Amino acid sequence: MTxxxxxxxxxxxxxxxALAALLALEDDLVVVAEAASGAEALAMARAHRPDVAVLDLQMPGGPDGVKVATSLRDELPSCRTMIVTSxxxxxxxxxxxxxxxxxFVxxxxxxxxxxxxxxxxHAGNRYVDPELAADAISAGDSPLTAREAEVLEFAADGAPIAEIAERASLSQGTVRNYLSAAAAKLGAENRHTAVRLARERGWV
Amino acid sequence: MTxxxxxxxxxxxxxxxALAALLALEDDLVVVAEAASGAEALAMARAHRPDVAVLDLQMPGGPDGVKVATSLRDELPSCRTMIVTSxxxxxxxxxxxxxxxxxFVxxxxxxxxxxxxxxxxHAGNRYVDPELAADAISAGDSPLTAREAEVLEFAADGAPIAEIAERASLSQGTVRNYLSAAAAKLGAENRHTAVRLARERGWV
DNA sequence: CGCCCCCGATGACAAATGTCATCGGCCCCC
DNA sequence: GGGGGCCGATGACATTTGTCATCGGGGGCG
Known part of the structure; x- marks a missing residue:
């Protein structure tokens, strides 16, 4: 067996x-490439065609782990992907x-x-950390509509309504309506806590 | 030499x-204890009296790396501390x-x-990552007064003024004044972006 | 002592925000 | 064809928030 x-x-x-060193101790695993960013990961994957890609979820700059996984699914279907996250x-x-x-671990x-x-x-099975799975199930599906979520993202850095409206190419009134609806659905008393809650639940 | x-x-x-494994490769270093939390780190330090404590800055629950370092300085002056952070x-x-x-690396x-x-x-020298040092210098000192910073922390999760006032045991008007002053000093247009900026600069 | 800054508060006013009702257009689906 | 939901917008209104002036008390400092 190879x-x-x-x-x-x-x-x-x-x-x-450190991870590479530890995995090297397992004699049925061999680390063929390392990458420090999403873009680099893609390039490495193309060059080395690994069997399994272990991706950190959050990487600075370019694509994150999930984006890399999406690209890999198209470009390199034979490569299984998994996510490691803090x-x-x-x-x-x-x-x-x-x-x-x-x-997902x-x-x-x-x-x-x-x-x-x-x-x-690698054997084709799936593995999801039980605790994370439980959290995800209890968090449930996002009740937000597409635009609500989008506007909420624009609101993420605390920008005033006017700026959000401009960035979203929407009327200020419309923005306020969406934010109000989103806050109501999330049980928040204003858009800022709504943003925080949506982030915590992973809905933005 | 020991x-x-x-x-x-x-x-x-x-x-x-992984880190322990890598450091074990260096024959002049020996990892005598590992901890998964600040509290545990303190307990381990008391028990094993290490020469150097390598602390993660952010740890869940209890004391963070800096708090642990503070305690260690009092309790175990012979132990040098260093911080590792993402x-x-x-x-x-x-x-x-x-x-x-x-x-600090x-x-x-x-x-x-x-x-x-x-x-x-361990030899008594200091080391600070050059990039982080440059950031810290360019960020400069916090212009916020003690109460301004305190109120800003209470505002961190997007709570409305009333709640902040209650938690800080201050009048709502006073809270608004402090937040207004803080936002002005930080160049923010509202308290929420002020919170974000203060966080980025490490002033809260 | 006088000066300055921070603390804490109040009042008043303007601006931003949240809330609600309502409208028209669109698309999907029964 | 007729709901029903989402989208986008408007208007009106109440509330929250930001801003400013001002006050009194206290501590540090030249």
Whole structure:
């Protein structure tokens, strides 16, 4: 049996290197490429055609782990993808699964566990951390309509209504209506807490 | 020469374990204890009396890396402390330095580099990542008064003025005045962006 | 001591925001 | 064809928030 070829993508050199070292201890796994960004991960994947891509969810600058997974599904269907993340937001899990990701684990797992999961994913199985799965289920589906979510995103940095309206190419009144509706659905008393709640639930 | 005894504290098992494995490769370093939380780190430090404590800045629940460093300075003056962090906010660096931390590095450094820095810190030197240092200098000192910063923290989750006033035991008018002053100093157009800016600069 | 700054508060006013009702257009689906 | 939902907008209104002037008290400092 030939070893599983793994691509590692994580912006934190410390973690990436350490991870590579630990996975190297497993003699049925071989890290064939490392990347420090989403863009780099894509390039590496094209060049090395790994069996499994282990992607950090949040990477600076370009595409995040889920975006990379989406691209990989199209470009390299033979490559299974999995996401590793520090903060497990429920919505991220959903996004990831619909991007064809087959493994989703928090960084709190041990290296042994990760190695097992890589093998499972490579074998075609799926693995989702039970706790994250429970969170995602309890968080449920987003009650927000497309525009509500969109406007909420524009509101994310605390911008005033006028600016949101401009960026969304909408009337200020319309923006206020959407924000009001979104806040009501989320049980928030103003748009700022609404943004926070939506972020926590992974709905933006 | 006897090996440097290191305490590792990081909530992410994956990183902690991997780090321990990498540092173990350096034959003048020995990881004598690992901790997954601030509280645990303190307990471990008391029990094992390490030469150097490598602390993650953000840990869930209890005390963060800086708080641990503060406690360690009092309880275990012989133990040098250093902070490792993912997101390098300028203010954190300042807080850390005034807590007696002697090393401050982002997780983007390599393990070799980290090992060198641990040795430097153990030898009594200080090390601060140049990029983070530059950010901290350019961010400058907080222009906020104590109460302004305090009120801004209460405003951090988007709560309405009434709630902030209650939590801060202040009049609503006073709260509005402080928030207005803080927003003006930060160049923000409302308290929510003020909160965001203050966070970015590490002033809250 | 006088000066300055911070604290905490009040009042008044303007501006931004939240809330609600209502409209027309569109699309999907029964 | 007729709901029903989402989209986008408007108007009116109440509430919240931001802004400013002002006051009194207290502590530090030349």
């Amino acid at each position: 070893a599983v070829r793994v691509l590692l993508a994580d912006d934190e050199h410390l973690i990436r290197g 903060h497990g937001r429920p919505g991220h899990l959903k996004r990831a699964l619909s991007a064809g990701v087959r493994g 928090p960084k709190t797992v041990s290296a042994q566990r990760l190695a097992e999961i890589i093998r499972a994913v | 090996a440097v005894r290191v305490l590792l504290a990081d909530d992410e098992h994956l990183i902690r374990g 997101h390098g906010r300028p203010g954190h660096l300042k807080r850390a330095l005034s807590a007696g931390v002697r090393g 982002p997780k983007t450094v390599s393990a070799q580099r980290l090992a060198e820095i641990i040795r430097a810190v």
